[in-house]
C-alpha cells in the first residue's frame with residue numbers, strides 16, 4: 001500500500017491521536033493525506049500544535065476526500081454520527097475502533113458492508129500497539145490488506161472472530177491501563193523502600209518493558225521465567241507469596257472479565 005492513501009479520522013481524541021501518530025511515524029500515511037473531524041476546540045488546538053499540517057474540516061468534506069474512514073468516537077456518539085448521513089460513507093472503507101459496537105449495527109448505520117471493527121490500543125502511539133480486528137462479509141481482499149497494513153504499521157494486528165472482540169477489548173484494548181497501574185504501583189513500592197521517585201519510575205518502567213520483550217522474544221512461558229527469578233528463600237518468593245496471599249492473579253482475571261462484560265453492555269446500549 002502506498003503512503004498516498006487518503007484517510008479521514010473522525011474523532012481526534014486519545015485513540016485517534018495514537019493511531020495517526022504511529023501511522024505517520026511508520027510513513028504509512030502522510031499528513032497531506034489526512035483529514036480530521038474534531039468539534040472540540042481544545043482538541044483542535046492540540047492537533048494544531050502537534051500536527052499543524054493535518055487539515056481539520058467538516059465530516060462531509062473529510063469523508064468525501066478519503067479512501068478510508070476511521071471512526072474513533074465514543075461508543076454512545078457513534079450511532080448519531082454514523083447514521084446521520086449514510087450517503088457520506090458510499091464507496092469508503094470504514095474502520096470503527098469503538099468498544100462494544102458490533103459489525104451488524106455499523107453496517108446498518110453506514111448503509112454498506114465495507115466495515116472493519118477494530119480494537120487497537122494506545123501503545124500504537126509508539127509503534128508498539130496490539131490490535132484485534134474483524135471484517136464484515138462485504139470487505140474485499142484489498143480492504144483487508146489496507147486494514148492490516150494500517151494497523152500493522154503501529155504494532156501487531158490480528159484478525160479475529162467477532163465473537164472474540166469483547167475479550168480482545170478486555171485484554172489488549174484496556175490492558176495498557178492495567179500495566180500503567182502496575183508500573184505506578186511498582187514505583188510507589190520503590191519509593192516506600194527508599195528510592196527517589198524518578199529512579200523508581202525508571203527502574204519500574206524498564207522492568208516491565210524488558211520482561212515483556214523477554215517473554216515475546218524467548219517464547220518461554222511467563223511461569224517459567226517467573227520461576228527463574230525466584231531464588232530459594234530469596235526476595236522474589238517473599239514478594240510472590242505476598243501477591244498470591246492478596247489475590248493478585250484472581251484480581252487481574254476478574255478485572256479482565258469485568259472489562260469484557262462492560263464491552264458487551266456497550267454493544268447493547
Ligand SMILES: NC(=O)C1=CN([C@@H]2O[C@H](COP(=O)(O)OP(=O)(O)OC[C@H]3O[C@@H](n4cnc5c(N)ncnc54)[C@H](O)[C@@H]3O)[C@@H](O)[C@H]2O)C=CC1
Nearest residue numbers: 011012013014015037038040072073074075097098099120
Ligand atoms: N483510549 C483507548 O485506549 C482506546 C479507545 N478505544 C475506543 O476509541 C474510541 C474513542 O476513544 P478515546 O479516543 O479514548 O476518546 P476521546 O474522548 O479521547 O476521543 C473522542 C473524540 O471524539 C470527538 N468527538 C465528539 N463528537 C464528535 C463528532 N460528532 N464528530 C467528530 N468527533 C467528535 C471528541 O471531541 C474527542 O476528541 C472509543 O469508542 C473507545 O472505545 C479503543 C481502544 C483503546
Ligand SMILES: O=C(O)[C@@H]1CCC=N1
Nearest residue numbers: 098099169173174175
Ligand atoms: O475504556 C474503554 O472503554 C476503551 C476501550 C478500550 C480502552 N478504552
